[in-house]
Amino acid sequence: MSFEPVCEADVTQWSGTADVLVVGFGGAGACAAIEAADGGAAVVVFEAASASGGSTALSSAEIYLGGGTRIQRAVGYDDSVDDVYGYLMASNGPQADAVKVRAYAEGGAEHLEWLMSLGVPFKESELKERAMMALTDDCLLYTGSEKAWPYVDEFKPAPRGHNLEVEGDNGGPLLIKILTEQVAARGVDVHFESRALRLVVDRFGPGARVIGLVVREDMEERYYRATKGVVLCAGGFIMNEAMVAQYCPQFLSGKTFIGNPNDTGSGIQMAQCVGAKAINMHEGFLSVPYYPPASLTHGIFVNGQGQRFINEDAYHGRIGSYLAQQTYPVYLIVGVDDYGNYEQESWLQAPIAGTGESLEELVSELSIPGDQLLATVSRYNEDARRGDDTLFHKRAPWLKPLEGALVALDCTPGAGAFFPCFTLGGLDTTLDGCVLSCSDAVISGLYAAGRTACGVPRRGDGYASGSSVGDATFSGRRAGRAAAGASA
Amino acid sequence: MSFEPVCEADVTQWSGTADVLVVGFGGAGACAAIEAADGGAAVVVFEAASASGGSTALSSAEIYLGGGTRIQRAVGYDDSVDDVYGYLMASNGPQADAVKVRAYAEGGAEHLEWLMSLGVPFKESELKERAMMALTDDCLLYTGSEKAWPYVDEFKPAPRGHNLEVEGDNGGPLLIKILTEQVAARGVDVHFESRALRLVVDRFGPGARVIGLVVREDMEERYYRATKGVVLCAGGFIMNEAMVAQYCPQFLSGKTFIGNPNDTGSGIQMAQCVGAKAINMHEGFLSVPYYPPASLTHGIFVNGQGQRFINEDAYHGRIGSYLAQQTYPVYLIVGVDDYGNYEQESWLQAPIAGTGESLEELVSELSIPGDQLLATVSRYNEDARRGDDTLFHKRAPWLKPLEGALVALDCTPGAGAFFPCFTLGGLDTTLDGCVLSCSDAVISGLYAAGRTACGVPRRGDGYASGSSVGDATFSGRRAGRAAAGASA
Numbered sequence: 001m002s003f004e005p006v007c008e009a010d011v012t013q014w015s016g017t018a019d020v021l022v023v024g025f026g027g028a029g030a031c032a033a034i035e036a037a038d039g040g041a042a043v044v045v046f047e048a049a050s051a052s053g054g055s056t057a058l059s060s061a062e063i064y065l066g067g068g069t070r071i072q073r074a075v076g077y078d079d080s081v082d083d084v085y086g087y088l089m090a091s092n093g094p095q096a097d098a099v100k101v102r103a104y105a106e107g108g109a110e111h112l113e114w115l116m117s118l119g120v121p122f123k124e125s126e127l128k129e130r131a132m133m134a135l136t137d138d139c140l141l142y143t144g145s146e147k148a149w150p151y152v153d154e155f156k157p158a159p160r161g162h163n164l165e166v167e168g169d170n171g172g173p174l175l176i177k178i179l180t181e182q183v184a185a186r187g188v189d190v191h192f193e194s195r196a197l198r199l200v201v202d203r204f205g206p207g208a209r210v211i212g213l214v215v216r217e218d219m220e221e222r223y224y225r226a227t228k229g230v231v232l233c234a235g236g237f238i239m240n241e242a243m244v245a246q247y248c249p250q251f252l253s254g255k256t257f258i259g260n261p262n263d264t265g266s267g268i269q270m271a272q273c274v275g276a277k278a279i280n281m282h283e284g285f286l287s288v289p290y291y292p293p294a295s296l297t298h299g300i301f302v303n304g305q306g307q308r309f310i311n312e313d314a315y316h317g318r319i320g321s322y323l324a325q326q327t328y329p330v331y332l333i334v335g336v337d338d339y340g341n342y343e344q345e346s347w348l349q350a351p352i353a354g355t356g357e358s359l360e361e362l363v364s365e366l367s368i369p370g371d372q373l374l375a376t377v378s379r380y381n382e383d384a385r386r387g388d389d390t391l392f393h394k395r396a397p398w399l400k401p402l403e404g405a406l407v408a409l410d411c412t413p414g415a416g417a418f419f420p421c422f423t424l425g426g427l428d429t430t431l432d433g434c435v436l437s438c439s440d441a442v443i444s445g446l447y448a449a450g451r452t453a454c455g456v457p458r459r460g461d462g463y464a465s466g467s468s469v470g471d472a473t474f475s476g477r478r479a480g481r482a483a484a485g486a487s488a
Numbered sequence: 489m490s491f492e493p494v495c496e497a498d499v500t501q502w503s504g505t506a507d508v509l510v511v512g513f514g515g516a517g518a519c520a521a522i523e524a525a526d527g528g529a530a531v532v533v534f535e536a537a538s539a540s541g542g543s544t545a546l547s548s549a550e551i552y553l554g555g556g557t558r559i560q561r562a563v564g565y566d567d568s569v570d571d572v573y574g575y576l577m578a579s580n581g582p583q584a585d586a587v588k589v590r591a592y593a594e595g596g597a598e599h600l601e602w603l604m605s606l607g608v609p610f611k612e613s614e615l616k617e618r619a620m621m622a623l624t625d626d627c628l629l630y631t632g633s634e635k636a637w638p639y640v641d642e643f644k645p646a647p648r649g650h651n652l653e654v655e656g657d658n659g660g661p662l663l664i665k666i667l668t669e670q671v672a673a674r675g676v677d678v679h680f681e682s683r684a685l686r687l688v689v690d691r692f693g694p695g696a697r698v699i700g701l702v703v704r705e706d707m708e709e710r711y712y713r714a715t716k717g718v719v720l721c722a723g724g725f726i727m728n729e730a731m732v733a734q735y736c737p738q739f740l741s742g743k744t745f746i747g748n749p750n751d752t753g754s755g756i757q758m759a760q761c762v763g764a765k766a767i768n769m770h771e772g773f774l775s776v777p778y779y780p781p782a783s784l785t786h787g788i789f790v791n792g793q794g795q796r797f798i799n800e801d802a803y804h805g806r807i808g809s810y811l812a813q814q815t816y817p818v819y820l821i822v823g824v825d826d827y828g829n830y831e832q833e834s835w836l837q838a839p840i841a842g843t844g845e846s847l848e849e850l851v852s853e854l855s856i857p858g859d860q861l862l863a864t865v866s867r868y869n870e871d872a873r874r875g876d877d878t879l880f881h882k883r884a885p886w887l888k889p890l891e892g893a894l895v896a897l898d899c900t901p902g903a904g905a906f907f908p909c910f911t912l913g914g915l916d917t918t919l920d921g922c923v924l925s926c927s928d929a930v931i932s933g934l935y936a937a938g939r940t941a942c943g944v945p946r947r948g949d950g951y952a953s954g955s956s957v958g959d960a961t962f963s964g965r966r967a968g969r970a971a972a973g974a975s976a
Contacts, residue, residue, distance in 0.1 A: 004693075007693060093737075095737050204691070204693030205692030206492035206761075208692075249581075249582035249583050269926060273763065273925075275760075281769075305879045375867065391793045438760035438761055439491055
């Protein structure tokens, strides 16, 4: 499929004109449309699916915001902009974008206010347990590695995941429902089942300006003109196997691509075909979703050498990224008591590799050096008894000697466990979403936000849940505002 | 600096015309020029420096070739195409390019014959010691991890580094001297101190053809026309700090960029500005050049947890890539006897972190969990006595208990040791060097080879010395031949 642009001179008929054309009606596109409309622009949104939502609607939408949001203050957390900034720079380093991270840290509290002003509900409460997502209507939860080593030693932790006030894992759908209503309330023209195919430029060559879009809708190709700008909010590329094979082939084996079917990278490719630069294309989120039940955090991960490799109280995505670098097999070893309701509650669904009434019995069932595993567990148990994990600094509440009956779960990618992943690379953009060319010049008339752009979250080992929805809505707003203000 | 192309319509005067224009006179450019000339083309080479050489001239040029080369057979190695292919696919996986690797494996013996036909001398001999490079005039040496775990279990090893018959570390200069003479013998027009600035296209937009080049020489900008093609052999981008920061920022801290000063990525950027796709841009070679003296291989690397993390008999680049992923500090612990002439012979120049008449004494001087280090060494010593490294499978000849007086070298990046690195990302090309666009279409008239392209070597942890010079000369030849055969 070719995403090569069309030149204005070759456009025979325009099917419509607006100030701002938005491609994609997920979290980023919705926020871009709202802000562009509020900036006085006439806006059209083109969505390939039959309804709004994108990958945001599929997510838990634990919107990652900090620096003293209304909810953080109400619940009693004194989170600072500097701690948010420091944590996000460290966890996304060395490829972190300091300008974007600073704005995101400084703008977190305001962004939450804006969402609330649209009617997005957040309860002044906190979910205190270690959870992948809130299944209650509580708001704040820790969704990153803020309380875990090494970050906790450098930056004061605070929960920054903001779960919507809704029971069950329904944050994404509710967020999209409200944003969709807000888009409609502004009279934005929304075209569903309308797939953006190519950009239209005023001319070919250096200095070209993006002035419109070719879309396929009602079984024909149509041309729409943008007097101010086109905003690409078309998601990432995890559903494009050729792009994954080219840019992040580490995700091909034993992992599950998550997102909506239109995360095909078409926004990235359309922009590349007018000279845009894609960056960080090798990076992505890769999770080993091993809690709930949180009690499994009492266990230890060991690699093919029978060694631990991480503090098991880190965020599941951080553990997933480290896990993928190990010599396989990788096992999670946990006591039977802590195994608990694993089979009912777990997303991971890792098969059982072995069980034993004692460690020695378990070891005999596993395919790793048994004597090293015995030494690893022995040392871990000593540390656990003292309440001090001297190797990996798992916090004391999660330290518990591995004794009695034990279970080993096979967490080797490809062995049956669920390893969800999605991409974190995209178009290089300015803070306001202007798309940059391979010469680092702004491409006039072209904007991008959400996972079509490379935003705040940039590393799998530093990812925090809610940072992609947070970044998508935040960057969508900025791009929408900028596009609306751009001169015709 | 803008690398945006110029349109033919804007060219007021051509300063010259040739069938094939080659940008860069390193190993790739020289081979492209020779093959293009032998294919009947009139060729002009533009080189930014005052002489030929590029990064090839700075290298040891241990040309990585196998599958039964004349020298391999003479020395007694029965290397097969399938073993070369298998090893290169595994060591460069998952981003290995099967088509390029297959051609490189199948064409290895012929490529050596071709080099010898030009007068490049290789002796029918082998250097048997573990070495970073041959300082004798011997030919064959192991320059990758072929004999090391995990590859040795899957692919029959053979030495594939082909060192030129010259004393000292002078393979690169001699290779370039001979190639330069061969270029001159063919009447190729060579412009030195001539910097390629931009490509010329027949028109802007989809389907544009590259028809020439803008160069700065004799203090003015000149336009040269190519009737058949432009071949970009302008090196990688390790000397462009902005590009390194954007694409492979992991190399910014504590590492040393190696290459020639013109490895600025200009070839990649010129091509990107006509729609070319760059891939694998995050990857690079990163070495911990800790041998010579080879005796240090008896030691063990330990990370901030006091654990080993690799078989220390692997290639130095593989160890470097793993080392960079560890929790710091990283130490190399070695017996005083094996320390030997380290201070005189070593490229690494890692500072001494501690010494001790016993392990216990050494441990007390280091900043890692001492009890874990004691356990790690104790276990290693047991394995060494048995001649079986049950954790990381270092081969028996390198297993030796760490006893008596010991030294710890601080191999933490930034602590003073030498960590050379260069890039392995570049333009996506076909086997014949045709540059591919972001739509995966061939860009007419444009070719790339060597580190301007993304070729056979694609991963730092799988790199083998001589594979970049091998790939550059091999891919340069193919691109030169293809360009010469391209229709005008």
